[in-house]
Each structure stands twice: as structure tokens, then as C-alpha cells.
Amino acid sequence: MQEESIPRWAGREVRRLGTVDSTNRAARQWAREGAAHGAAVVAANQTAGRGRRGRTWASLPGAGLWLSIVLRPALTEAAWMHLPFAAGLAVADACQGAAGVPVDLKWPNDLVISGRKVCGMLIEREGDAAVLGIGINVRQRPEDFPEELRGKAASLQMAAGHEVDMDALESELYATLEKRVDQLQAEDEEALLEEYAGRCVTIGAQVTVQAAEDAFEGIAEGLDGTGALLVRDGMGAIRRVLAGDVSVRARTGYA
Ligand code: BTN
Secondary structure (H helix, E strand, O other), rough: OOOOOOOOOOOOOOEEEEEEEOOOHHHHHHHHOOOOOOOOEEEEEEOOOOOOHHHHHHOOOOEEEEEEEEEOOOOOOOHHHHHHHHHHHHHHHHHHHHHOOOEEEEEOOOOOOOOOEEEEEEEEEEOOOEEEEEEOOOOHHHHHHHHHEHHHHHHOOHHHHOOHHHHHHHHHHHHHHHHHHHHHOOHHHHHHHHHHHHHEEOOOOEEEEEOOEEEEEEEEEOOOOOOOOOOOOOOOOOOEEOOEEEEEEEEOOOO
């Protein structure tokens, strides 16, 4: 029998909700009221789940792990910039353990399996805290995704071909998050970024970048020290991509 680890801080306090508009909204409110480092909000259903860049996040009731965690790590300003990568690795580790298949990262912190998105993350600052929102598709069948997402999205169960225990996944996630945030606090960022780069399907791939001001194509060559993506464009110039949509071509089918 696998020994269950007791979290030191992640998930020590959990608010479990049936239906909420957004666990990120609820966790931000809790953070304003003084929620401790690691306090988590988990919901079976979200009526207004939020995605990155103002998008909505479809949260089929009971089909996924929809949760948000309040983080108050003791980090230097530089280390705060690497939080998305620590979070990405932590959730990838937990999902890989649960599904038993390789889980890749797509910059900055989407998780993909065989090129299909299984998880998205939304990190929002709330005063001196951050709220890490995690949406993991666990139990959906292909027909549960809207037509425009079929071929681009998947669930852990679709990829694994077996049932995935959502409670075990949640506990594992708290453990992997503690490990990765501790790694950041220990200022072991170089090793963390190196591992991230090794598991990131974006790096080394042909990409299309849809930034606020323009779109361009190029080859993603790596990350700089701040975590920005370095893309060599058609003119041979290196462009730093801080935010925006990056579609990966060739190595994965995910767009
Ligand atoms: C993205 O890929 O655009 C990020 C999606 C993040 C979705 C999760 S679900 C739990 C948490 N609550 C929200 O409203 N959003 C995040």
C-alpha cells in the first residue's frame, strides 16, 4: 500500500464547494481575508471558470479537478517569475503519476498528452499572495468536449485508458507542489528551469506566436533567465515572448 504523505502546507486547509462561479475568484477573496499559504478551494462545478487571456474555462461538473491554491511563499522577486514553471512541473508530475503516461509541458504551463491539452493553469496576484488556479480534465470522454476542442483537448482517463482516482490525484498534487515550491525557495532555480526546458514541447519546435501587437512564426530556442520564451523569427532575429498565445507546430498536434 502506498503511504499517504501529510502535507506541511499545501492543502492543509481545503474549502470544498459544490458549485461556485470560479475557484480562483473564491480563493482570491479568501486570500484577502487572510487565508494561509497552501489554503485550497476545490469545486465540483464552476459556472464561470476563468482561463488565461480573458477566456472562459469549461468545467464539466464532476469531470475534472477544479481547484485554486493560495500561495504565500518566501521568494525573491526573481523567483516569483519562475512560479509558473514550478507549478507546471508540480502538476505535470502529479498527472503523470495518476495517468501513467508521459505528460508534457507547453510554455508557459499548459499540460499536454500526445499533443492534446489536459490541464490549464491561471496564476493571479492578490496583494502579497498568488492564487494558482488549476483545471485538470480527468474523466471527460471525447464527446464531452465541444466540437471545436475535439482533437485539441483530452482527459487523463482518455489518455490513460483506465480510471483515475481524483482524490489521490489531489493529494499527490499537494505533495508535488510542496516539493517544487520548496525548490524555488531553496533558490535551486537553475535546476528547476533546466528540468522544465527538458520537458517543454515548445522549446525546439516551430511555433506561431500570437502576441497582442502582431503574429509571427519562428523556432522557439529556449528561455531566458526571467522565463520569457526566446523565438528566432524568419529574419533570424531573437524575439522575447513574455505572454501571448504560442501554437506549437510539427512536434505536437496541439494548436
Ligand atoms: C487556461 O488554460 O486558460 C487556464 C485555465 C485555468 C482553469 C482553472 S479551473 C480552476 C481555476 N478556477 C478558475 O476560474 N480557473 C482556474
